[in-house]
Amino acid sequence: MQTLINTQWLEACRVEDTIENGGVCLKLNNEQIALFHFSRRNEWYATQNECPHKRQMVLSRGMLGSLGETPKVACPFHKKTFALDTGECLSGDECAIKTYPVKIENGLVYIGINE
Amino acid sequence: MKNKTAVIIGNGMVGNRFCEKIKLKLPDINVIVFSEEPVRAYDRVHLTDYFKIPSMEDLFLTENEWYTQNNIQLHLNDPVVAVDRSNKKVRSLTGITCNYDYLIFATGSAAFVPPIKGTEKEGVFLYRTIEDLDLIKTYAKRAKRGAVIGGGLLGLEAAKALVDLGMEETTVIEFAPRLMPRQIDDTASTVLQHKLNELGLTCLLQKSTNELVGNERLTGISFQDGSYLDSDILIISAGIRPRDELAKKIGLATGDRGGILVNAQMQTSDGSIYAIGECALFNDMIYGLVAPGYEMAEVAASHIAEEGKMFKGFDMSTKLKLMGVDVASFGDPFISEPYARTIVLEDRNKGIYKRLNISTDGTRLLGGILVGEATAYNMLLQTVNNNLPLPEHPEQLLFGEQTTGKKTATGLVALPDEALICSCEGITKAQICDAVATKNCENAESVKSCTRAGSGCGGCVPMVKDLIAHTMKLQGKYIRTTICEHFDFSRQELFDLIKIHGLRSYDQVLDQLGKGDGCEVCKPLVSSLLASCWNEMILRRGNDVAQDSNDRYLANIQRGGTYSVVPRIPGGEILPEKLIVIGEVAKKYGLYTKITGGQRIDLFGAHLNDLPAIWEELIAAGFESGHAYGKALRTVKSCVGSTWCRFGLHDSVSFAIRIEERYRGLRAPHKIKSAVSGCIRECAEAQSKDFGIIATEKGWNLYVCGNGGSKPQHALLLASDIDEETCIRYIDRFLMFYIHTADPLTRTATWLNKMDGGIDYLKNVIVNDSLGMAENWEQEMQGLVDAYQCEWKVAVNDPDIRKRFVHFVNAPDEKDSNIRFDELRGQKKAADWNTPSLI
Numbered sequence: 003m004q005t006l007i008n009t010q011w012l013e014a015c016r017v018e019d020t021i022e023n024g025g026v027c028l029k030l031n032n033e034q035i036a037l038f039h040f041s042r043r044n045e046w047y048a049t050q051n052e053c054p055h056k057r058q059m060v061l062s063r064g065m066l067g068s069l070g071e072t073p074k075v076a077c078p079f080h081k082k083t084f085a086l087d088t089g090e091c092l093s094g095d096e097c098a099i100k101t102y103p104v105k106i107e108n109g110l111v112y113i114g115i116n117e
Numbered sequence: 118m119k120n121k122t123a124v125i126i127g128n129g130m131v132g133n134r135f136c137e138k139i140k141l142k143l144p145d146i147n148v149i150v151f152s153e154e155p156v157r158a159y160d161r162v163h164l165t166d167y168f169k170i171p172s173m174e175d176l177f178l179t180e181n182e183w184y185t186q187n188n189i190q191l192h193l194n195d196p197v198v199a200v201d202r203s204n205k206k207v208r209s210l211t212g213i214t215c216n217y218d219y220l221i222f223a224t225g226s227a228a229f230v231p232p233i234k235g236t237e238k239e240g241v242f243l244y245r246t247i248e249d250l251d252l253i254k255t256y257a258k259r260a261k262r263g264a265v266i267g268g269g270l271l272g273l274e275a276a277k278a279l280v281d282l283g284m285e286e287t288t289v290i291e292f293a294p295r296l297m298p299r300q301i302d303d304t305a306s307t308v309l310q311h312k313l314n315e316l317g318l319t320c321l322l323q324k325s326t327n328e329l330v331g332n333e334r335l336t337g338i339s340f341q342d343g344s345y346l347d348s349d350i351l352i353i354s355a356g357i358r359p360r361d362e363l364a365k366k367i368g369l370a371t372g373d374r375g376g377i378l379v380n381a382q383m384q385t386s387d388g389s390i391y392a393i394g395e396c397a398l399f400n401d402m403i404y405g406l407v408a409p410g411y412e413m414a415e416v417a418a419s420h421i422a423e424e425g426k427m428f429k430g431f432d433m434s435t436k437l438k439l440m441g442v443d444v445a446s447f448g449d450p451f452i453s454e455p456y457a458r459t460i461v462l463e464d465r466n467k468g469i470y471k472r473l474n475i476s477t478d479g480t481r482l483l484g485g486i487l488v489g490e491a492t493a494y495n496m497l498l499q500t501v502n503n504n505l506p507l508p509e510h511p512e513q514l515l516f517g518e519q520t521t522g523k524k525t526a527t528g529l530v531a532l533p534d535e536a537l538i539c540s541c542e543g544i545t546k547a548q549i550c551d552a553v554a555t556k557n558c559e560n561a562e563s564v565k566s567c568t569r570a571g572s573g574c575g576g577c578v579p580m581v582k583d584l585i586a587h588t589m590k591l592q593g594k595y596i597r598t599t600i601c602e603h604f605d606f607s608r609q610e611l612f613d614l615i616k617i618h619g620l621r622s623y624d625q626v627l628d629q630l631g632k633g634d635g636c637e638v639c640k641p642l643v644s645s646l647l648a649s650c651w652n653e654m655i656l657r658r659g660n661d662v663a664q665d666s667n668d669r670y671l672a673n674i675q676r677g678g679t680y681s682v683v684p685r686i687p688g689g690e691i692l693p694e695k696l697i698v699i700g701e702v703a704k705k706y707g708l709y710t711k712i713t714g715g716q717r718i719d720l721f722g723a724h725l726n727d728l729p730a731i732w733e734e735l736i737a738a739g740f741e742s743g744h745a746y747g748k749a750l751r752t753v754k755s756c757v758g759s760t761w762c763r764f765g766l767h768d769s770v771s772f773a774i775r776i777e778e779r780y781r782g783l784r785a786p787h788k789i790k791s792a793v794s795g796c797i798r799e800c801a802e803a804q805s806k807d808f809g810i811i812a813t814e815k816g817w818n819l820y821v822c823g824n825g826g827s828k829p830q831h832a833l834l835l836a837s838d839i840d841e842e843t844c845i846r847y848i849d850r851f852l853m854f855y856i857h858t859a860d861p862l863t864r865t866a867t868w869l870n871k872m873d874g875g876i877d878y879l880k881n882v883i884v885n886d887s888l889g890m891a892e893n894w895e896q897e898m899q900g901l902v903d904a905y906q907c908e909w910k911v912a913v914n915d916p917d918i919r920k921r922f923v924h925f926v927n928a929p930d931e932k933d934s935n936i937r938f939d940e941l942r943g944q945k946k947a948a949d950w951n952t953p954s955l956i
Contacts, residue, residue, distance in 0.1 A: 015927045023624075024662035026926035034935070037926075042624070042634050056950045059935050060678050063669065066662065067636030070602075076637035078666030078674055083637065 009103065009114040014048075017109050025075065027051050027062035028113070035102060035113060036062035038086060040073055046104040047086035048113050053077040054097040061099070120145050123421065124207055124217040126197045126363070128152035130161055131394030131410035132223030133178050138418035140187050146421075148189040149217075151209050153196035156247065157184070162407055162574060164250065164274075173247065200367045202387055219389055219421055222377055223414075224360035226395035226405070231266070231355050235329030244275040244354045253352065257282040260350035264288045264338060266326060267354035268296040270437065275352040276318055277440050288319045288346060290338070292355075296320060300435060300446035304463060305488045308470040312442045312489065315468075321346075357405055359396045372398040381427040383417040391417045404431055407573065408540045415543065432502060432540065436487075436494045436576050442468075443491035448484025448501035449474060457483050462515040464489075471515045473497075480506055495580040503536050529580075529587050538580055541573020549581060553588040560585065600861070601638040603631045608786070608861050612646050621651060623663035641665035642861050645748055648784035649856045652904035654911045655784075656918050667746035670922065671908055672728055675721060676947035677936050680728060682708070682720040683745035684735050685781060688755045688773035688793075689716025698738035706731055709944045715752035715790065717743060722945055724932045729919050732909040741907040742782070748862075749784045750791070753777035754802070758795030758812070766812040769795035772841060776810070779845065782905050783852065786859040786868075790825075804832045807865040808848055813837065817844050821851055821879070824866035833869070833876045836884055846895060850883045853894035 014028050014037060022041040027034055034051035051059050056079060064075040066086075073086040083092040089101040103114035123139055125132050128150050136148055159176040184191040192209060199208040200220065208214045228243040230236055240256060243249050257263070263279035265272050268291030279287045289296070295306030310320045325341040329351065338346045359376040361369075370378040370386035376398025383391045383399075393413035395405055404410065409431035419426040434447035450472070453459055457474040464470070469489035475482055482500045487493070493514060499505070508514070534547035552558040552567045561582050565571045571578045599605050606614065611630065620626045626643050627635055640663040648655055655661070655668055667673050672680035684699065699718055703710045706727050708720040723731055732742075745751060753776045756762065758769030773793040783789070792801040793810045803809025809820045815838040823832025836847055859868040872878060881887040912918045923929040937948035 019926050021662060021921070022659060027924055029925045029928050029931065034925075034933075040634070058676075058678055058950075059933055060674070063666065063674075065637045065640050065665075066634070067640065068603075068634035069636070070633075073634065074636070078669075081637050 008116055010116075011105065011112040011114050014111045014113045017106060017111060020111065023066055025062035025064060025066070027059070030113060031115060034059050034062075036064075036075075037104065037111065037113065038062075038066060038075065040066055040086070042066075043068075043073060045073060045086075046106065046111070047073065048102040048104045049075070049084070049086065049089060050100040052099075053079060053082060054091075054099060055080060055082045055095070120147055121218040122147040122149065122216060123219040123221060124197075124215060125150045125221045125223055126207075127223035127225055127360075127394075127396075128154060128158045128191065128193070129223060129225045129394065130158060130178065130407050131225070131414050132221070133158035134411050135221055135223060135393060135414040135418055136184075136187070136189055138415050139421060140189070142418055142422035142424070148187075149215055150184075150189060150191045151195055151197045151207070151213075152191070152193050153210075154246070155194050157181070157191065157193065159247065161246075164244075164247070176247075197363065200363070202367060202390070205389065217389070219391065221417060222364055222385070222390065222392040222396055223394050224363065224396045226357035226359050226403070228353060229356040229358045230353055231326070233326050233329060235331070235335070236353065238329055238331050238335045239333055240331070240335035240349055241329060241351045241353065244271060244278075244352050250278075253278070253350070254282065256350055257284070261285045262288075262348045263350045263352075264290060264346060264348040265352045265354055266290045267356065268293070268320060268322070269299065269354065269356065270297060270435070272352075272354035273297070273313075273439050275354050279350070279352065280317055280440065284350070286319065287317065288321060288348070289313075290321050290324045290326060290346075292323070292325055294323050296322070297444065297446075300450060301444065301486050301488065302451060302472065304461070305444075305470045305472065305486045308463070308465070308468055308488045309439070309442060309444060311465070312468045313440060316440045316442075318440070357395060357403070359398065359403055361396055364392065364396070372401070376403050379413075379428075381416075381429070382420040383413050383428060384420070391420075393417050399428060400430060402430070404433070406431075406433060406435065408543075409433075411541065411573075412543060432498075432537075434498050434501075434540075436491055442489060443487065443494075445487040445491040445494040446485075447494065447498045448482065450484050450486045452483055460512050460515060473511060473514060475507060475511055479511070482507055482511070492579075495577060499532055499536055499538075499580075503531075503533055505531050529583055538584065539568075539570035539573065539577045541577075542569040542571075544568050544570035546584065549584050550588045553585050554592060558585070559589060600642060601636055603627065603633045603635050603639050604643075606630065608642065608646070609858055611643065612649070612857060615643075615646055616650050621647060621653065622658040623647070623660050635663070641668070641748075644668065645784050645786070648749075649901075652782070652784075652901045654906065654908055656908070656912065656921075661918075661921065665748075670725065670728065671742065671746055671912060672723065673746050676950065677938075678725075678933060679721070679936055679947065680723045680725060681745070682723055682728070682731055682735075683713070683717055683743035684740035685743040685777070686717040686752075687777040687781075688753055688770050690755075690770055690774060695738055695740065698735065698740075702731055702734050705734075707945065709946060713745075713752075716754050717752060719745070722938065722947065724936070725922055725924050726930075726932055729913045729922050733913050736907070736910055736913065742909040744782050744908075747782075747784060748787050749782055750777070750780040750789045752790060753780075754790075754792035754806075756793075756795050756798075756800035758793075762795060764798060765795035766814060767795055767817070769793040769801065769810075769812060772810065772817075773801075775841075776845070776848070779902055780848075780852065782908070783901060785852070785856050787862050787864045789852070789865070805829065806832060808832070808851060810844060816840050819844050819847055822865040822869040822876075824864055826864075828866070830866040830870075835876075835880060846891075847883055849898040850886075850891050850894045851879075853897050854879075854882060854890070 012030050020026050020039040025036050025038045036049050036051040038047045051061050053061050060078050063078045067074050074083045076083045084099050089098040091097050105112045158178045195209045195211050197207045198210050205217050228245050242253050263284035265276045268289045276287050276289045295303050327339045327341045330337045338348050361371050361377050364377045365371050377392035379392050379397045379399050383393050385392050394410040416426045416428045436445035452474045460473045462471040471487050473485040532546050536546040538546050548568050552564050558564040558567050571581050623643050644663045703720050709722050711719050713719050753773040755770045755773035759765035789807045791808050792803040792806045794801040794803045795812050803811050804820050805823045805825045809832050811818045818837045819835045820832035821835045824830045924933045925931050938945040939948050
């Protein structure tokens with residue numbers, strides 16, 4: 003449980019600011035984080051907002067979906083897809099994106115950042 | 118009764134096939150195989166592939182365990198040396214003896230080595246077995262100049278192998294005046310020779326070899342005409358000699374030039390002894406191909422099983438690819454006048470030669486030769502073998518795909534059920550169609566595993582595929598392209614289902630018709646269908662997150678994550694006041710401006726946050742969305758027409774504006790572009806558009822399915838000299854037909870290219886209303902036209918939609934500070950992709 007102890011939970015936004023089955027971009031600690039409310043699956047995910055392919059700050063504008071059971075997001079630029087749970091690139095490229103834990107308390111969304 | 122025993126001498130392709138056949142027919146029979154070769158049966162047809170493949174395993178015909186599993190004794194490296202016919206006994210080299218009820222000679226053939234001096238020298242090889250190939254492969258490493266004696270089928274294969282092994286020069290030496298003398302004629306040989314020459318192969322014809330020169334090792338070849346060729350490796354492939362020495366020794370009847378005499382049941386002069394494959398002589402002929410050998414194996418096995426099949430000779434038609442050059446010979450390739458008439462096409466430019474021999478009454482095909490282009494081979498062969506009537510202009514058969522392509526289906530239908538499609542395996546049309554119809558084989562792979570069709574030389578695979586498609590079509594099945602893992606429907610099916618069920622959101626469609634959680638393929642597709650069905654504002658009902666990147670923000674995303682803005686300028690006509698507004702907006706928001714190819718103005722570099730404000734100002738000045746971001750009608754380009762131009766016949770600008778305003782925002786499988794020209798000079802380039810209109814003296818000509826872009830294609834004339842109202846009715850029908858039936862992301866040009874019957878069919882549907890859908894489509898289109906609203910007008914006036922246009926949801930007034938611009942010619946441009954790119 004080492005990671006949990008070191009996780010700092012940052013208040014991100016209200017649940018109603020998020021988009022059902024879509025993403026929004028957050029500015030936290032001067033970093034851009036994409037927050038996805040996958041309401042169809044009743045799941046929340048947070049990842050880096052930058053797509054590693056062409057280093058564009060756009061993943062929050064991507065389309066959500068699934069590959070088998072794996073939840074994924076497709077970058078709006080060139081449709082590279084990434085697993086939301088592991089951050090792994092599903093389009094066959096050797097790159098992954100950072101993921102962050104998400105929790106909801108009292109209508110507020112918190113993102114866990116490792117210190 | 119005691120089980121009978123069959124002893125087989127030889128474990129080549131044909132011997133192996135006999136084992137399979139006899140075990141299938143008589144599972145309890147004892148089968149004992151003796152083979153002089155050290156390895157079990159392998160695919161000799163693809164022997165040349167051995168140079169390319171990593172291991173021998175790929176060539177074996179059966180798994181190692183197959184023989185034991187089927188209770189067959191296989192003695193490798195152990196040829197039969199003695200046969201006691203009166204006691205029906207054989208003895209092998211290692212001394213194994215056994216009794217037989219049936220003895221089968223499948224001893225095959227050996228390479229014929231002509232009586233030339235020096236064939237024993239190092240560097241001289243045969244081309245028959247894996248061992249030969251291994252030796253060649255090793256020796257070739259230190260050789261530079263290769264030669265092959267024998268310009269037949271196998272000789273040319275061997276020459277190709279030498280080229281592949283890296284020889285600097287390769288020469289084929291043929292005694293006859295042409296290459297492949299048994300298959301092709303002189304002209305065909307000349308054409309083939311030219312082709313092979315270009316690929317680095319020299320052919321010497323009418324050359325009679327005198328002596329192979331060299332001390333121990335080969336250094337050259339001298340010919341009877343006194344000439345000489347330097348050569349350090351030579352392959353002899355001068356024909357085959359049946360392996361009949363054992364048969365002769367035990368007193369079986371053999372032919373004068375070799376071969377064990379057999380009857381139509383494959384029995385030799387001793388009724389208990391059979392001979393099959395290349396060692397057998399039937400009707401004075403040795404069949405040096407695998408397909409007839411397989412047929413002989415089947416006949417012999419069926420005779421032993423008392424099924425009574427007969428061998429009736431075999432079609433020796435053949436098609437092969439020699440160093441990339443197609444060569445085919447079918448039926449009787451040489452028959453000529455007065456017994457036949459010939460049609461010849463000789464194209465020295467492309468290296469193509471085709472010869473068809475037709476009956477003197479011109480109704481039947483007797484045979485032919487194809488060099489350089491042989492796509493029609495299968496169909497021509499079937500036409501000969503099934504005695505099908507020729508078309509009225511048989512010469513068209515020579516011109517390959519364009520003219521004969523459409524006829525394929527008719528050709529297939531005409532084939533009788535018993536037409537042999539796969540001659541290697543003896544599989545008929547009926548067997549293939551049956552596999553498709555009753556065993557659910559829907560691709561060539563499954564037909565192959567079900568029937569074995571296509572597992573031999575593979576030459577019949579294209580025809581098998583055509584038969585599969587044809588049979589599936591007959592059954593009312595069609596080859597469906599389903600959208601993705603979430604929807605087991607084609608686009609067209611989904612369109613109809615959405616309409617029938619009145620579905621209006623992506624989630625509804627997924628819940629009712631799909632599975633899983635969707636993806637970047639089905640989301641934009643379904644969104645497009647919803648828009649084509651109902652023409653509702655695309656960002657409502659939760660459909661915003663199912664839109665493609667550009668539709669989601671009603672703008673085109675550009676490098677760096679900014680957007681571009683394109684207001685609609687119908688027909689390219691614009692008031693000076695509106696031009697000024699565009700300029701002012703561009704200045705205010707710092708946008709790069711450029712005139713597009715579609716006669717409008719594109720404003721680049723807008724921050725996501727600024728989009729609603731930009732549009733508010735444009736809308737206030739009377740602009741509307743230009744749908745540059747959508748798979749929708751883009752622009753209707755126009756020339757200035759009769760209002761100014763001294764050549765103009767009609768007012769093309771007014772008509773273009775009318776058209777653009779009618780179809781603006783119409784969403785389709787792909788983007789749609791249009792243009793109207795005021796005269797035949799065609800300044801609006803209407804013939805490069807999805808639909809284009811050109812003024813004529815009497816009215817308008819309507820062209821459809823043109824395309825610019827990466828695969829330019831001219832539009833085709835759909836109707837001529839029609840009035841404006843008719844023109845619009847036809848366009849309504851045309852667009853709705855396209856929207857209903859095109860595959861995803863298919864432009865009209867590709868849609869037409871795939872359409873059975875092409876433009877004639879399309880004309881019939883649109884102009885003559887052959888499907889009876891015209892009225893429906895016109896109504897549907899009117900519904901969409903009536904439902905149109907400017908998306909941006911809706912967006913800026915709806916607070917819920919408008920609030921989505923922010924970059925940081927927790928800092929809505931802040932823009933993305935990562936966005937960078939550079940300067941170029943006094944304007945800005947997007948900074949290059951942030952480097953380095955990580956993928």
